Amino acid sequence: MDIPRLRTKRLELLAPSICGLDAYQKFYSDPNASLSYGGPISNSQIWSRLKSDLGSWHLSGFGVWMIRVKDSRSIVGTCGFWQGLDWPRELTWWLLPTARGRGYAYEASIAAISHAYDNYLWHKVETYMNDDNKSAKRLVERLGGTRTRRARFPDGEFRDMYHLPRPPLS
Numbered sequence: 297m298d299i300p301r302l303r304t305k306r307l308e309l310l311a312p313s314i315c316g317l318d319a320y321q322k323f324y325s326d327p328n329a330s331l332s333y334g335g336p337i338s339n340s341q342i343w344s345r346l347k348s349d350l351g352s353w354h355l356s357g358f359g360v361w362m363i364r365v366k367d368s369r370s371i372v373g374t375c376g377f378w379q380g381l382d383w384p385r386e387l388t389w390w391l392l393p394t395a396r397g398r399g400y401a402y403e404a405s406i407a408a409i410s411h412a413y414d415n416y417l418w419h420k421v422e423t424y425m426n427d428d429n430k431s432a433k434r435l436v437e438r439l440g441g442t443r444t445r446r447a448r449f450p451d452g453e454f455r456d457m458y459h460l461p462r463p464p465l466s
């Protein structure tokens with residue numbers, strides 16, 4: 297499939313590729329940075345994670361993009377859609393610690409959510425996070441997300457589900 301390339305003012309959203317391996321290794325080998333993504337994980341698991349992110353596009357027709365900063369041309373994280381078996385589909389993100397606090401996840405999210413509503417014609421875009429993930433909650437609030445329900449997940453944990461509205465046209 298042709299994985300779309302999205303552009304925002306400061307960012308490009310690209311298909312997962314070998315160009316992102318260094319960023320994946322930095323993120324997933326850092327225990328603090330990758331805690332909510334199940335890190336730290338070994339190099340071979342990191343390689344599998346990158347392949348899985350690419351494979352999602354081909355299996356499911358959606359996935360996460362790598363976030364590249366236009367100015368520096370560096371890959372700083374990922375943003376897009378993820379769905380585990382029997383899990384709800386979610387908007388998800390991770391950024392390298394050095395790329396946080398600059399609005400990159402917000403900017404990438406606007407592009408990803410707009411793409412989902414306008415190109416995939418999805419009726420809803422949702423997300424969720426662990427209760428203690430304050431940064432993700434703040435991001436969802438900035439995106440206008442509203443809590444819709446508390447759900448039990450396949451891992452036995454309960455989490456709040458959020459609806460993300462279509463961003464206003466810029």
Ligand SMILES: CC(C)(COP(=O)(O)OP(=O)(O)OC[C@H]1O[C@@H](n2cnc3c(N)ncnc32)[C@H](O)[C@@H]1OP(=O)(O)O)[C@@H](O)C(=O)NCCC(=O)NCCS
Pocket residue numbers: 329330332333388389390391392395396397398399400401402403424425426429431432434435438
């Ligand atoms: C969740 C995560 C992606 C959020 O990253 P983030 O950088 O805080 O989010 P944003 O891109 O929205 O940036 C917002 C911050 O940038 C600041 N900012 C600076 N310049 C900005 C700009 N031009 N536009 C918008 N915000 C800007 C905002 O004030 C805000 O700072 P604050 O949080 O101190 O108030 C990040 O914390 C992360 O990678 N966490 C680990 C992975 C994870 O938990 N993912 C979620 C799983 S559910």
